[in-house]
Amino acid sequence: MTKLQTKIALLPGDGIGPEVTNAAVQILEDCASAFGHHFEFRELPFGGNAIDQCGAPLPDATLAACRGSDAILLGAIGGPKWESLPFGTRPEAGLLGIRKELGLYINLRPIRLRPALRGISPLRPDRLGDCDFEIVRELAGDIYFGEHKITSEKASDLAEYSVFEIERVARYAFERAAARKQHLTSVDKANVLASSTLWRDTVTAVAREYPSVKLDHLYVDNAAMQILLRPTQFDVILTGNMFGDILSDEAAALAGSIGLIPSLSRGRPHQPALYEPIHGSAPTLAGKDVACPLGAIFSATLMLRESFGLDAESQWIEAAVDRVLEQGYRTADIAEPGGRVVRGSEFTAKLRGELREAPAQHARSGA
Numbered sequence: 001m002t003k004l005q006t007k008i009a010l011l012p013g014d015g016i017g018p019e020v021t022n023a024a025v026q027i028l029e030d031c032a033s034a035f036g037h038h039f040e041f042r043e044l045p046f047g048g049n050a051i052d053q054c055g056a057p058l059p060d061a062t063l064a065a066c067r068g069s070d071a072i073l074l075g076a077i078g079g080p081k082w083e084s085l086p087f088g089t090r091p092e093a094g095l096l097g098i099r100k101e102l103g104l105y106i107n108l109r110p111i112r113l114r115p116a117l118r119g120i121s122p123l124r125p126d127r128l129g130d131c132d133f134e135i136v137r138e139l140a141g142d143i144y145f146g147e148h149k150i151t152s153e154k155a156s157d158l159a160e161y162s163v164f165e166i167e168r169v170a171r172y173a174f175e176r177a178a179a180r181k182q183h184l185t186s187v188d189k190a191n192v193l194a195s196s197t198l199w200r201d202t203v204t205a206v207a208r209e210y211p212s213v214k215l216d217h218l219y220v221d222n223a224a225m226q227i228l229l230r231p232t233q234f235d236v237i238l239t240g241n242m243f244g245d246i247l248s249d250e251a252a253a254l255a256g257s258i259g260l261i262p263s264l265s266r267g268r269p270h271q272p273a274l275y276e277p278i279h280g281s282a283p284t285l286a287g288k289d290v291a292c293p294l295g296a297i298f299s300a301t302l303m304l305r306e307s308f309g310l311d312a313e314s315q316w317i318e319a320a321v322d323r324v325l326e327q328g329y330r331t332a333d334i335a336e337p338g339g340r341v342v343r344g345s346e347f348t349a350k351l352r353g354e355l356r357e358a359p360a361q362h363a364r365s366g367a
């Protein structure tokens with residue numbers, strides 16, 4: 001069995017960020033001891049706490065340490081304390097900054113329901129089916145990064161894409177689809193937007209490199225509806241920055257709580273990828289030990305698979321999560337009427353107990 005030595009930059013962030021990353025770190029440490037790996041964590045200021053400590057949301061030392069790591073685990077940033085700061089100096093500027101500096105142009109959000117939680121989905125089970133798909137969102141271009149202009153009378157935001165930007169994210173999405181059910185749905189608004197026309201033409205051209213993958217196109221308004229009407233039709237969805245932002249939150253709701261969904265942001269393969277739950281810092285929950293740690297824990301299992309190739313370790317943890325959920329342990333956001341509601345730290349402790357009961361060699365042998 002290959003033992004892995006790896007450096008993980010840890011950015012707990014603000015609000016519930018430190019609670020949920022702490023849970024994920026405990027689980028990663030259990031995984032390291034069970035499988036004989038060594039994960040070295042380096043905790044760094046980022047977001048609102050970095051503004052307080054260092055005067056900027058993305059301090060140079062944090063960025064340098066992230067660049068020197070093998071992967072980055074982020075909690076969440078932001079909160080009311082920093083909302084009155086001038087635009088561009090708030091915690092969110094750190095998020096856009098790290099994406100830009102590390103060249104993170106792909107955002108992957110796997111939408112996978114945990115079997116024990118099907119009952120809490122807002123969709124009826126017959127519509128939900130075996131819903132299991134991925135959204136690949138372009139992360140570095142589009143209207144978020146184009147020129148923003150505002151006067152007291154008028155405002156505009158420029159949505160721009162180049163062929164190069166579309167091709168590189170499209171290839172990633174085709175590769176994901178090729179490794180899954182060979183079906184890619186590209187989402188745009190090509191009936192009204194020039195940037196979407198280029199998007200559709202470019203994705204169609206890239207499709208020739210992946211003859212095994214069936215490509216179809218949907219307009220974003222129809223895609224928003226189809227995700228709710230028949231989520232089982234999707235395998236991999238590819239879309240631009242703004243449409244991806246919105247559709248991936250909609251899709252995340254299918255799983256039952258925003259507290260459950262992980263994400264991966266990455267650029268070129270040799271650079272460190274960033275993993276984070278998709279939720280924000282949930283200021284009203286912070287410090288109460290009620291937040292669901294699973295989005296952060298699944299971000300860690302996504303890291304094990306995608307950055308380190310540790311599939312058995314990832315499955316070992318996710319199977320234990322499913323057993324804890326089957327036993328009825330739930331944080332408040334995923335509770336069912338009459339169910340057993342536990343604090344976030346109790347859920348993590350229960351999961352750690354379950355991992356101790358499931359020796360690592362069982363995961364290796366597939367038992």
Ligand SMILES: NC(=O)c1ccc[n+]([C@@H]2O[C@H](COP(=O)([O-])OP(=O)(O)OC[C@H]3O[C@@H](n4cnc5c(N)ncnc54)[C@H](O)[C@@H]3O)[C@@H](O)[C@H]2O)c1
Pocket residue numbers: 016020075076077078079080092095258259260276278279280281282283284285290291292293295333
């Ligand atoms: N990537 C990030 O760091 C990120 C993403 C989104 C929002 N934010 C920031 O977070 C702050 C709050 O934003 P928001 O309220 O729009 O979004 P949010 O995701 O923090 O909260 C939305 C809702 O989901 C609940 N929730 C979120 N995470 C949960 C968890 N783990 N367990 C249980 N319930 C959970 C919250 O209580 C709230 O009701 C803002 O400052 C925003 O800018 C940061």
